[in-house]
Amino acid sequence: MGGLNPRQEEACSYTEGPLLILAGAGSGKTRVITHRIAYLINEKSVNPYNILAITFTNKAAGAMRERVDDIVGFGAESIWVSTFHSMCVKILRRFHDRIGGQNNFTIYDTDDQKAAIKEVLRLLSFDEKQYPVRAMISAISKAKEEFLSPSDYERKVAGNYREENIAKIYREYQKRLRSNNALDFDDLIFRTIDLFMMQPEVLEMYQERFRYIMVDEYQDTNHAQFILVKQLASKYRNLCVVGDDDQSIYKFRGANIYNILNFEAEYPDAKVVRLEQNYRSTSTILDAANGVIANNEGRKDKSLWTENPVGEKVRFTRYEDDRKEAMGVTEKIFGLLTEGHRLSDIAVLYRTNAQSRMLEEQLVRENIPYSLVGGTNFYARREIRDMVGYLKCISNPADDISLSRIMNVPRRGIGDTTVNKLREYAVLKGISLYDAVLDAASVPGVSRAVGKLQAFAELMEGFRREAGEGNLSLLYRDILERTGYKAELEAEKTDESASRLENLQELLNKITDYEMREEHPTLTSLLEEISLVADSDVEEETSDRITLMTLHSAKGLEFPFVFMVGMEERLFPSGMAMDSDDPDAVEEERRLCYVGITRAMKRLYLSAAMRRMVNGSINYSEVSRFIKEIPENLIRKDGVKERGNGFGDSFGGFSRGEPYYDEWQGSTFRKKAPYETKRNQYQSFGMKKAGMPKPGMPEPAKIDYQVGDTVKHIKFGRGVVKEMERGGNDYEVTVIFDSVGEKRMFASLAKLRKI
DNA sequence: GAACCCATCATTTTT
DNA sequence: TGATGGGTTC
Numbered sequence: 120m121g122g123l124n125p126r127q128e129e130a131c132s133y134t135e136g137p138l139l140i141l142a143g144a145g146s147g148k149t150r151v152i153t154h155r156i157a158y159l160i161n162e163k164s165v166n167p168y169n170i171l172a173i174t175f176t177n178k179a180a181g182a183m184r185e186r187v188d189d190i191v192g193f194g195a196e197s198i199w200v201s202t203f204h205s206m207c208v209k210i211l212r213r214f215h216d217r218i219g220g221q222n223n224f225t226i227y228d229t230d231d232q233k234a235a236i237k238e239v240l241r242l243l244s245f246d247e248k249q250y251p252v253r254a255m256i257s258a259i260s261k262a263k264e265e266f267l268s269p270s271d272y273e274r275k276v277a278g279n280y281r282e283e284n285i286a287k288i289y290r291e292y293q294k295r296l297r298s299n300n301a302l303d304f305d306d307l308i309f310r311t312i313d314l315f316m317m318q319p320e321v322l323e324m325y326q327e328r329f330r331y332i333m334v335d336e337y338q339d340t341n342h343a344q345f346i347l348v349k350q351l352a353s354k355y356r357n358l359c360v361v362g363d364d365d366q367s368i369y370k371f372r373g374a375n376i377y378n379i380l381n382f383e384a385e386y387p388d389a390k391v392v393r394l395e396q397n398y399r400s401t402s403t404i405l406d407a408a409n410g411v412i413a414n415n416e417g418r419k420d421k422s423l424w425t426e427n428p429v430g431e432k433v434r435f436t437r438y439e440d441d442r443k444e445a446m447g448v449t450e451k452i453f454g455l456l457t458e459g460h461r462l463s464d465i466a467v468l469y470r471t472n473a474q475s476r477m478l479e480e481q482l483v484r485e486n487i488p489y490s491l492v493g494g495t496n497f498y499a500r501r502e503i504r505d506m507v508g509y510l511k512c513i514s515n516p517a518d519d520i521s522l523s524r525i526m527n528v529p530r531r532g533i534g535d536t537t538v539n540k541l542r543e544y545a546v547l548k549g550i551s552l553y554d555a556v557l558d559a560a561s562v563p564g565v566s567r568a569v570g571k572l573q574a575f576a577e578l579m580e581g582f583r584r585e586a587g588e589g590n591l592s593l594l595y596r597d598i599l600e601r602t603g604y605k606a607e608l609e610a611e612k613t614d615e616s617a618s619r620l621e622n623l624q625e626l627l628n629k630i631t632d633y634e635m636r637e638e639h640p641t642l643t644s645l646l647e648e649i650s651l652v653a654d655s656d657v658e659e660e661t662s663d664r665i666t667l668m669t670l671h672s673a674k675g676l677e678f679p680f681v682f683m684v685g686m687e688e689r690l691f692p693s694g695m696a697m698d699s700d701d702p703d704a705v706e707e708e709r710r711l712c713y714v715g716i717t718r719a720m721k722r723l724y725l726s727a728a729m730r731r732m733v734n735g736s737i738n739y740s741e742v743s744r745f746i747k748e749i750p751e752n753l754i755r756k757d758g759v760k761e762r763g764n765g766f767g768d769s770f771g772g773f774s775r776g777e778p779y780y781d782e783w784q785g786s787t788f789r790k791k792a793p794y795e796t797k798r799n800q801y802q803s804f805g806m807k808k809a810g811m812p813k814p815g816m817p818e819p820a821k822i823d824y825q826v827g828d829t830v831k832h833i834k835f836g837r838g839v840v841k842e843m844e845r846g847g848n849d850y851e852v853t854v855i856f857d858s859v860g861e862k863r864m865f866a867s868l869a870k871l872r873k874i
Numbered sequence: 875g876a877a878c879c880c881a882t883c884a885t886t887t888t889t
Numbered sequence: 890t891g892a893t894g895g896g897t898t899c
Contacts, residue, residue, distance in 0.1 A: 176888065202887045228889085304889045339888095372887060462884060473890085493887085504882055534875070649887060671886050693885055711886080735890040 122148075123154060131155040134163055134331070137352075137386035138359040139379070143423040144408070144717035145399030148361055152333060153186040155359070156198065159331055160191055160233040165307045167194040171329040171351070174202055175336050177652050179254040179675070183335070184603035199329070203344055205651050207307040210325070212643075215310065217318050223643055225301045225515040226650040230504060232303055234520045234616060238398050239291045245284065259289050264314055264341040269293055298551075300517040308343045315350045326354035337362030337382075341373035349385075351550045360387070365412050368671060368711045370703070380419065397423045397717075399677055401430025401645040406722050407749045414748050415706045432755040433723045435686070435746055440733040441474075445481035452487055452665065452722060455680055462488060465665040466678040468715050470691040471553035473733075474684065476666050482665070488553045492668035498649060502608070503626055504621040507649060509598050512553070513582045514642045515848050519545075519552040526556070529607045531575060553579075571659035578602065588641050594642075596616065599623060683712075686727040687740035712745045725754075824873040831856060 123131065127147060130140045131154045142148035172187075174180045182202045198208040199206065208226070215222045227235065236252045262272045269290035276282030296302065300308060315322035315769035332352050334340065337360035340348070340814045352478035360382060367376045383389050397405050401618040402425050409423060438444040448525075452465060467478060475491060497503060505528050513520040527533045544562040545555040555562060556579075578601060585594045597850035598739045607622070633648060634640045664676070670691075685691055690707035699705075716723060726744050746754075759827065826829050828840050 202889070226889090307889080369887075371885080372889095473885090476890090530875085669886065690885095693887060707886095732890070 123150070124396055126392055126394050126396070127151050127154070130394065131158045132162075133390055133392070134159055134165075134357065135696040136356055137382075139337075139386075139387040139389050139391045140359065140361040140394065141391065141419055141421060142361050142363055142394045143397060143421060144363065144366065144714070144862050145397040146394035146423070147396075147398055148181070148322065148335075149186060152183065152335060152361060153190050155333070156187055157190045161193065165331060166190070166197075168197045169328065169330040170333075171199045171206075171331070172201070172333045173206065173335065173348070174200070175339055176256075177202060177205075179335060180205075182696075183334070187404060202651070203347070204304060204307050205647075206789050207311040207347075208647060210311055210314070211302070211307065214314055214321050216658065217321065218310065218314050220297075220302075220310065221300050223300070223515065225511050225518050225521070226307070226647065227296065227301045227303045227520070228498075228650055229256065230499070231520050232299070234523065234803050235287070235292055235295050235299075238520075239288055239295060239737055243284075243287060243291060245288065249281075250284065250288065255285065255288055255292075258285050259292060260305050262289060262372060263309050264343050266309065266343045266346055294716045298517065299519050300515055301520070303716060305343070308347055312343060312347050314345075314638040322350060323354070325351060329355045330355045332359065334358070334360045335637065337363075338364050338376060338379045339369050339374045339541055340369040340378050342375050342378075345375065345378045356386075365415075365421070365710055366674065366714050368674065368707060368714060370707050376703075380417070393421055393700045395421060395423050395427040397427070399427075399720050400425065400717060401427050401721060403432060403753050404716060404719050404721075407433050407723070407753045408713050410750045410753070411709060411716065412747045413715040415707075415709055431724060433749060433753055434757065435725040435727075435749075436753050436757040437727045437729065437742060439729055441477050441685075441728045442481070442733075444726050444728045445477045448478065448684060448724075449481050449485045449487060451486075451682070460680065462663045462665045464678070465682070466673065466680070466686060466718065467665065467682040468670050468673050468718065469667075469684050470693065470711075472669060473719065477732075478667060478684070482667075488662065489667050490664045492666060492672050497622070497625070500619075500622055502604075502623055505604065506595070506598065506623065507625060507646070509582070509602070510595070510642060510646055512579065513586050513594075514646055516553040517551045522556075526575065529603050532571045533568055533575065537565050537572070540564045541572075542688055583790050589640065589692075591634055591640055591642060592627060592643055595627055595630050622698075670711050674714050677720055679721040680724070681715070681721075681722075682724045682726070683715045684726050685731070686743040686746050687731070688743055689738070689740055690731070690733070691745070692744055705861050709745065709748075712743075812823065828873055837874070 124147075127150070130151050134155075140148070140151065142151065152172070156170060159170060160167055172180075172183060174183060180200050180202050187198060187200065188195045201209070211220070211224070212222050215224060233252050233256065236255050237247075240247055240250060240252070240255075262269075269286060272289055273286040278284055284543050290411065295304070315325075329351055332348065334348055339362070348358065348360075360379070362379045364376055364379050367374060367379070370376065383391065399806050400408075405423055405425050405427075408678055412418070438446055438447055448467060452462075455465060456462070469475065469478075472493060473632070479489070479491070498507065505525060508521045508524040508528075511518050512525060515521075523538065526538060540562055541552060541555040541559075544558075545552050548555070550558075556576050559565060559569050559576065565572065581601075582594060582598060585597060605620070608620050608623075629649075630645065633645055637644065670683070689697060691712070692705050696704035696708045726747060727740075727746070730736075730737055730739055808815060822839055826843055829837065830840055838854040839851060841855050842853040
């Protein structure tokens with residue numbers, strides 16, 4: 120086995136029976152997984168068809184798929200590489216009817232859940248103040264993660280008045296989802312477990328199929344996922360789980376660290392392989408990480424080591440306030456550029472998304488291109504949700520939630536009163552809301568709106584017929600046109616409406632892309648992809664930029680140069696964790712810190728501010744305990760005063776370096792910086808507000824082509840520009856591509872290159 | 875039915 | 890600071 124160390128090799132070749140791979144940060148985990156799959160196929164003659172690899176995110180699944188394809192070659196495509204959720208959808212699309220469901224269910228996202236909960240609260244006359252929607256969603260989600268049905272939940276909380284009411288909400292919510300033929304994300308797992316329990320022969324079929332199972336990031340699994348894996352693996356017991364308890368940072372969303380800690384208790388015959396050699400970081404960085412994580416109790420015994428060079432000391436700087444901290448970071452970034460490093464080698468990590476603003480402002484001011492990971496999901500935008508609402512309605516007429524969303528969007532004179540009358544009628548007759556609309560003429564009290572309802576019903580029926588014909592992009596365009604949605608936005612002529620239109624165009628691109636990719640495109644599977652595939656795996660970023668993201672999002676990534684900012688008590692570790700009665704809360708923060716440190720390959724910059732704006736008011740904080748947990752000899756502290764709140768004589772304590780920036784020290788650097796700034800590089804993903812360009816964000820796309828030119832597109836390849844039309848501050852370009860024919864797109868999004 | 879004002883409340887994120 | 894939601898007013 121080429122290029123594997125003995126431990127890695129052991130992990131690859133131990134194929135029969137339960138195996139726990141404790142893979143420390145940077146220990147070559149992905150390599151091991153892919154090599155293991157290759158070993159199974161090539162050495163053990165396992166049929167690729169019998170292999171299942173489960174990951175958490177689509178991104179991870181995609182990456183694994185790619186690597187497996189590279190290394191395995193023939194037969195690789197019949198390996199199931201999948202997320203928990205998409206695996207369950209596949210199974211339920213086939214067998215959900217065996218347990219009293221329908222196979223063409225809709226998947227509800229958080230927004231749909233919210234709407235459903237609101238209806239339930241109204242129905243049960245519960246006060247939203249006492250039973251906040253978000254808290255209810257998370258309580259229900261938690262119950263499902265623990266595989267508790269409404270009855271189980273009721274039993275568990277008996278005697279607690281409030282909890283009993285939550286149980287009622289849970290029960291009613293499930294009832295509603297069922298009548299809407301919808302499942303939420305947690306249901307996907309839950310119902311699959313149900314299916315396997317109630318239909319042993321279905322389970323057996325999958326057990327036979329998945330003789331070799333691998334689960335990545337096992338420390339992130341919740342109890343329901345644990346049960347599911349156990350069911351699938353119980354026949355052949357060839358279960359290989361890979362994870363690192365020290366990198367468990369998702370307790371808040373149900374991850375159960377005991378799944379990995381107790382793996383050996385669950386499978387007494389399990390073999391355990393520890394991957395402890397780190398190939399990523401300098402020994403200084405690694406020892407700093409080890410120093411921090413050593414403060415946690417209840418870990419699997421493990422010590423990471425490396426043969427990498429010692430490298431430089433970790434640097435810590437304490438600044439006066441958050442703005443100075445941001446300035447310090449940009450200045451150091453210029454320093455790195457002067458040393459000849461690339462922007463894409465640099466990441467700035469922070470604990471909370473709110474911290475990005477100050478950094479962004481500073482980066483824009485200094486013309487440093489960045490891309491922001493996270494932020495608002497594309498599919499969470501209003502216009503996108505509206506369109507997806509239409510599609511969901513068309514695909515599943517029983518989906519009252521989606522119907523309520525779009526019935527009066529754009530406004531067509533179907534007001535709340537009318538909708539309420541329709542609801543009453545639907546409940547009375549035991550039919551869906553949509554059926555009530557179809558039967559508008561017999562609904563009492565809506566007489567004035569009957570005409571409008573009938574027109575709406577006709578519109579929707581037309582869409583439904585069209586959906587049957589299978590041209591999804593055409594259907595989508597028709598919805599935009601015939602509902603008047605597009606016209607309304609076009610009439611608005613504001614920056615915001617222009618950006619919404621761009622987003623709608625982008626959705627069209629996604630649909631077209633889906634149609635081209637898929638052999639048998641259907642509305643159901645398109646919606647599935649939209650629900651299941653988050654937006655985070657957006658277009659591969661080609662240009663050179665630094666990356667800004669939360670520590671959570673950084674997991675699994677690596678960068679030569681890493682900044683961790685905001686190393687302050689109550690920010691990191693978070694105040695919430697510190698105040699929690701659960702002692703593990705701070706430990707989880709510490710694991711997060713460990714994750715952050717171990718992202719760095721060459722150099723790690725840590726910083727804190729004495730004073731920072733938090734939730735609109737100024738906070739004074741002390742240096743994070745995690746800084747103190749890094750062994751003294753590994754860290755260089757610039758101008759640090761350990762205690763103090765930023766008042767009075769605290770300025771005296773700085774020893775060296777320049778932790779305090781004169782307003783404009785940074786700008787002298789800018790002139791010296793030996794690199795060119797390209798305009799139009801600033802546009803970041805996940806802009807928070809649809810449409811509002813960030814202050815200082817440059818104009819979109821520079822366009823170096825015109826009608827008649829030959830251009831190149833990332834996905835569609837070569838094409839000729841047929842037409843260019845000004846739309847807002849952008850161009851709408853029509854291109855005839857060799858591969859896919861004519862396409863209309865926005866210049867700023869299409870990234871066309873003249874060739 | 876829509877525009878506006880005030881009060882409230884703030885981690886982390888994927889599916 | 891800022892986003893969001895409810896209530897009020899036109």
